[in-house]
Amino acid sequence: MKRSKLVFILLTLLVCFNTQAQEQSFQFTNGKTSDKINFQLINNLIIIPIVINDMELSFILDSGVTKPILFDNLNGLEVLNSETNEIIFLKGLGEGSLLEAIKSKNNKITIGNAEKQQQTIFAIFNGNLDYTPKLGIPIHGIIGHDVFKDFVVEINYRSKYIKLTSPENYSDKLCRSCEKLPLSFHNSKPYILAEITMENKQIPVKMLLDTGASDALWLFEDASQEIVSTANYFDDFLGHGLSGSLYGKRSKLESLTIASFVIYESLVAFPTGESIETLKKIKDRNGTIGAEILKRFHVVFNYQESYIILKKNSNFHGEFSYNKSGIDIEHRGVRIVKNYQYTLDNGRLIFGKSVDITRHISNKSLEDDFRLETAPAFEIVNLRPNSPAKLVGLQLGDVILEINGTDVNKYKLQEVIHLFKGREGKKISIKIERNEKIFLYEFHLKDLLKQKQP
Known part of the structure; x- marks a missing residue:
C-alpha cells in the first residue's frame, strides 16, 4: 500500500481539497427523487444513520465540515477501504499539536435510499473528537458538505427528520411566514449576512451556518467593528476542537436579526486562543450561528441555488439556558x-435498590437474592x-x-x-x-x- 505523509491546516474541521479528483455524487437507488430520514436530536446535534461499506453507523450531520470524518472508536473494526489509504497530519481548533489521520478513498456510503460509490473519508485518531461519551450514545463520525451539495436538505427540528430531494425535482414554494436568504460559500461552508445588537448598536455580521455547533452563537471580538464582549460575562469551557479544548467568554446578546426574524437575549460565546485568530481572517467572517439558533426554525438548505429558507417553529421563543452548576x-x-430481589403482595418479583422500593414491600423482608x-x-x-x-x-x-x-x-x-x-x-x-x-x-x-x- 502506498503511504505518503502530508500536512494540512484545518480551519474548522477540514478544508476543501481543491486538487483532488472530482468524486461522483449521491444518487437515489430506487428511482425516487426524495427521501425522508428520521434523526435523533441530542444536545442540538442531528444524529443520522448511515452505512459505510455495509457497516451501519451513526453520524452527526454537520454543515461546517467538508469531508466525512470517522472517529477512532470502533474497537479495531475494519470500516474503510484500506487499498487507498494514506497517512496525513491535520491541525484544527483547540490548543494542541498536529494529529495523525488516514485519508481513505473509494468508500461506499449509503444514507437512506441515497448511495455514493466513491467517497473520501478521513479517520482521525483523537479521543477528544469521540462524541460518544459527550452525547451518551455511540457516535462514529461527522458528515456534511457531501450531503448538502448533492441534495436540497430540509431539516425539521420539531418532527426530527431530514428530507433529501434531488435539486432538479425541488420546488421552493414559499409560505407566507418563510424567508429566503442568499448563501455565500468559503471552503464549501455556508455563510449568511445577519445583524446583531450590542450596547444598543446594530452591527452587520457575516456568519457561518453550522448545524454541528451545539451552541447558539459564537462571535469573534473585533474592536474595529465594535464586536466586543460586555462586562456581563464569565469565562467558560466551550468544547473540544480537533486539536484540543476551546475556552472563551460566555455572555448574552441583546438581539440577533436574520431577515425579518429577531431573536432576543440569545446566549453568545466569544472564543479565545490562537486558532480563533486564524478563523477571524476568513473573508470577513464574524462568527458562527449554531444549532441552538437553527433548531428554532424549519430550515431548507439549497447549496445548488445558493440560498436557505427559514420558517420559525414552536421552539422560536424558547428560553436560552446554560449550565449553572459549573x-x-x-x-x-x-x-x-x-440489585436485590423483593417479593410484592401479588407475588411479582422486582429488582431494584432497597432505598427505591422498600415502601412497596408488604412484609418488609429482604430475600437473600x-x-x-x-x-x-x-x-x-x-x-x-x-x-x-x-x-x-x-x-x-x-x-x-x-x-x-x-x-x-x-x-x-x-x-x-x-x-x-x-x-x-x-x-x-x-x-x-x-x-x-x-x-x-x-x-x-x-x-x-x-x-x-x-
Whole structure:
C-alpha cells in the first residue's frame, strides 16, 4: 500500500481539497427523487444513520465540515477501504499539536435510499473528537458538505427528520411566514449576512451556518467593528476542537436579526486562543450561528441555488439556558450495581435498590437474592472555576451516583445535563463516588448572566 505523509491546516474541521479528483455524487437507488430520514436530536446535534461499506453507523450531520470524518472508536473494526489509504497530519481548533489521520478513498456510503460509490473519508485518531461519551450514545463520525451539495436538505427540528430531494425535482414554494436568504460559500461552508445588537448598536455580521455547533452563537471580538464582549460575562469551557479544548467568554446578546426574524437575549460565546485568530481572517467572517439558533426554525438548505429558507417553529421563543452548576460530565464506561430481589403482595418479583422500593414491600423482608447489573458511569470531566459545584468541593474524576435523591441509572446523560440548566437558586444534592468512597454535596444553581437590578 502506498503511504505518503502530508500536512494540512484545518480551519474548522477540514478544508476543501481543491486538487483532488472530482468524486461522483449521491444518487437515489430506487428511482425516487426524495427521501425522508428520521434523526435523533441530542444536545442540538442531528444524529443520522448511515452505512459505510455495509457497516451501519451513526453520524452527526454537520454543515461546517467538508469531508466525512470517522472517529477512532470502533474497537479495531475494519470500516474503510484500506487499498487507498494514506497517512496525513491535520491541525484544527483547540490548543494542541498536529494529529495523525488516514485519508481513505473509494468508500461506499449509503444514507437512506441515497448511495455514493466513491467517497473520501478521513479517520482521525483523537479521543477528544469521540462524541460518544459527550452525547451518551455511540457516535462514529461527522458528515456534511457531501450531503448538502448533492441534495436540497430540509431539516425539521420539531418532527426530527431530514428530507433529501434531488435539486432538479425541488420546488421552493414559499409560505407566507418563510424567508429566503442568499448563501455565500468559503471552503464549501455556508455563510449568511445577519445583524446583531450590542450596547444598543446594530452591527452587520457575516456568519457561518453550522448545524454541528451545539451552541447558539459564537462571535469573534473585533474592536474595529465594535464586536466586543460586555462586562456581563464569565469565562467558560466551550468544547473540544480537533486539536484540543476551546475556552472563551460566555455572555448574552441583546438581539440577533436574520431577515425579518429577531431573536432576543440569545446566549453568545466569544472564543479565545490562537486558532480563533486564524478563523477571524476568513473573508470577513464574524462568527458562527449554531444549532441552538437553527433548531428554532424549519430550515431548507439549497447549496445548488445558493440560498436557505427559514420558517420559525414552536421552539422560536424558547428560553436560552446554560449550565449553572459549573459541572461538565461525560459517560465514561460503566459501574457495577447490586440489585436485590423483593417479593410484592401479588407475588411479582422486582429488582431494584432497597432505598427505591422498600415502601412497596408488604412484609418488609429482604430475600437473600440479588443480581449484578451495569449502569453508566457519569464522570465529572470539567469544573468551571468559582462555580457552585467547584466551591463546595466537587472534583474532576468524581462519578455521580445520585442527584436530588434519584439514582442516575434512571437518567440519560442529556437528562442529567439538563438538571444543571435549571432556574437560579435551585438546590442540587449530588452523591458521588471518589476513590471508592461516597460523598454527598449540596449547592444552589447560580445564574452568572442575570441582569443586575438598577
